[in-house]
Amino acid sequence: METISPNIFTNDMKATIAFYQLLGFTKTMSVPEEGDDLVWVMMNNGSVTMMFQTFESLADDLPEISRKNGGSLLLYINLKNIKAFFNEIQSKVTVLKGLETTFYGATEFSIKDNNGYVLTFAEHE
Structure with a gap:
């Protein structure tokens, strides 16, 4: 793979x-x-x-594919400069969870896309 x-x-x-x-x-x-x-x-x-x-x-x-928006799925996307990216988009999207540092040391935030899917963006420092 x-x-x-x-x-x-x-x-x-x-x-x-x-x-x-x-x-x-x-x-x-x-x-x-x-x-x-x-x-x-x-x-x-x-x-x-x-x-x-x-x-x-x-x-x-x-x-067999569900015809409902969203789903039992979270897309986890790694990126660099997460704080700048969050500041750029936060007023333009539905933020579900703001910037925070997790117990495993990643900085993350989560949003909902226009189809109901959850996207979590993360930066591992």
């Missing part, structure tokens, strides 16, 4: 792209390649890759 790239489901691709652009991600691939009816998008920020897909695009192929 080499990497993991979560594929997050969304009902609103435009809002999802805008939210993750706010976090510094850029769109690198999509289906279709252009247009307003995107069903799948790949976005990157540094070495972190996230994929986003509409629920409808997999309705026939994988009906």
Whole structure:
């Protein structure tokens, strides 16, 4: 195994792209390649890759996938300069847990994305 790239489901691709652009991600691939009816998008920020897909695009192929927003999942993202990043985005997102130092020495904060998923950002010093 080499990497993991979560594929997050969304009902609103435009809002999802805008939210993750706010976090510094850029769109690198999509289906279709252009247009307003995107069903799948790949976005990157540094070495972190996230994929986003509409629920409808997999309705026939994988009906087992829950059609609810959010999920029993937390995405844990390591980064550098966490305090500057937190200060940059805190007024633009839903902060669930502010900056704090954990018992294992990491500085972390958690937010909720526009689809109900929890993202925890961490810097290990």
